[in-house]
Amino acid sequence: MRNDSRATIVDVAALAGVHAGTVSRALSRPDKVAPATRERVEAAVKELGFVPSRAARGLITGKTGYVGVIVPDITNPYFAVLVRSIEHAARDADFQVLLVDTGERSDEEVRAVRGLAREVDGFIVLSPRRLHREVDAIGETPAVFVNRQVRGRASVLLRSASAAEEALRHLAALGHTKITYLRGPQGSWAATERRDAVRRTSRASGVEVVEIAGCAPTFEGGQDAVERAATNGSSAVIAFNDQMALGVLAGLTRRGIRVPEEMSIVGCDDVPVAAMVAPPLTTIRMPTDEAGAVAVELLADSTAKVELFGSLVVRASTGPVGARSQPIR
Amino acid sequence: MRNDSRATIVDVAALAGVHAGTVSRALSRPDKVAPATRERVEAAVKELGFVPSRAARGLITGKTGYVGVIVPDITNPYFAVLVRSIEHAARDADFQVLLVDTGERSDEEVRAVRGLAREVDGFIVLSPRRLHREVDAIGETPAVFVNRQVRGRASVLLRSASAAEEALRHLAALGHTKITYLRGPQGSWAATERRDAVRRTSRASGVEVVEIAGCAPTFEGGQDAVERAATNGSSAVIAFNDQMALGVLAGLTRRGIRVPEEMSIVGCDDVPVAAMVAPPLTTIRMPTDEAGAVAVELLADSTAKVELFGSLVVRASTGPVGARSQPIR
DNA sequence: ATGAAAGCGCTAACAA
């Protein structure tokens, strides 16, 4: 093909010896056009390397072919994995992904949505920090919220409650009777769900849970919590997410406390690196690939609510209660 | 504001009591319009929450306001960091990012570029796997290649050569006389540059370098190389990137070989997790934030070539040659 | 089955 990426539908029409309208039809509803004509059109399209302009098409159809994906921080591996699955599902559905990284700045969510509302067919919003409280900014545009429920809007929820219970039972079975739970950020849907699950199971399983709050859901946050976790008499830590768990692991290692012999660790999300540290992290795996695909589907069904469930992956960071039975120092 | 995201320029014009053309001017060249008119228009814009349609505007100006970012794998932290910096720089320059994750499939690069050439003002291509050999697919559209030089196209190169030399000298100063270099993928620009630098410095500094090739530039690739690296008599490993270095670290740890006492490790890229493992990785930091900003700038200057330089960050995975002076086993 | 014509929302010449 000549691969003239500037060719328009009129060029194609001319080459095929038909009118532009016919080309349009041949492309969108091939059955509405005579076989011979269709072939001539297809040949011309190929010859010129013609690709219809989404902009021009969208102007008249009202469909742009774009989906806006709003994410707090693409360098957070949890979000990166989600974005990848969304991107692939979107492509399969003939959407292009418009990526917005808000840099964890909640006002950017609102700004971005205001600016984009007209040029996307829908939004997929990952773990919104504020947008769920200012949904009006989205207007009529379809939107799917991931890990946040919003009245009248579609959502896909990655539920970790039952897996968190699994984790607690796993630790109980290993002989742990007192564990530390590192809470996630206030106001986070996932954090609330997970904390509640831990509390509930704690009572049921007879494991005493010491909660630590106020730490950032990051590597540093995990490190900050190590001091307390190591001296409160618990023999295991469940962290809100893998980043924190990694922080705990690093902090413990630096203090010379062995994992899992002296202290067990459970993370959450099963981020890629969770399997790459020593010892590999026991964690809760979330069906993120599926989540992306579902989110894209829900764009078309704008009020549905889908729940997906995580499950425990046992690796080497958890083990039986060891020699150390009392607080260090 | 009424925040009617469906308002058009005509609605604004009506509300302001002027013609649509005047609104257009008031928005794009405010100085070309009477102050009083401008104020009325601005008020109307605010009142209606009017946001001009990029599609309609682009149709006539030929500028779409989109930049296509093509990345092999967004879950690779190195690319994630780059994409974030590109996204932020793009926003500052009033561009929206169209993200394409090729899933490491080189034919997707070409497909994506063909499909998007008309709807973006330019492409930023990160570490292309094939596109650099099929540049014609891009046509007239401006393109900036990151970590790849292409004739007649702009590029930003993250040079690691001098930092790699630094790394070797750093190890030499610690007493290492024989080290292993884990090579990157064949055909990668970065891999070639780094390998050449290591070879060159090897001769100059009197450090013997054993190269290992054929491993994937991943965590697993690093793990696979551990066996050989641990038994070839070297006391340090320089890996093509942090992922591999992480794999080496994990493999070494599992074998009970202590880092850095028995074996030193140097990575490359200074990916976020590099600082989060135990021991934190000595690595080569790349100015990725700057790279993103530069790449966006180069969209406007489509043949420039910019080079940015990495530098060694010494952490705890490197240390003086220890007791172990001969191969294990 | 195909052509003709109108129009999506906007900008840019040109007039006034």
Added chain:
DNA sequence: TTGTTAGCGCTTTCAT
């Protein structure tokens, strides 16, 4: 300084 007009590339009636 502002209004008028044409038209970007496409789809979609409505005729034919």
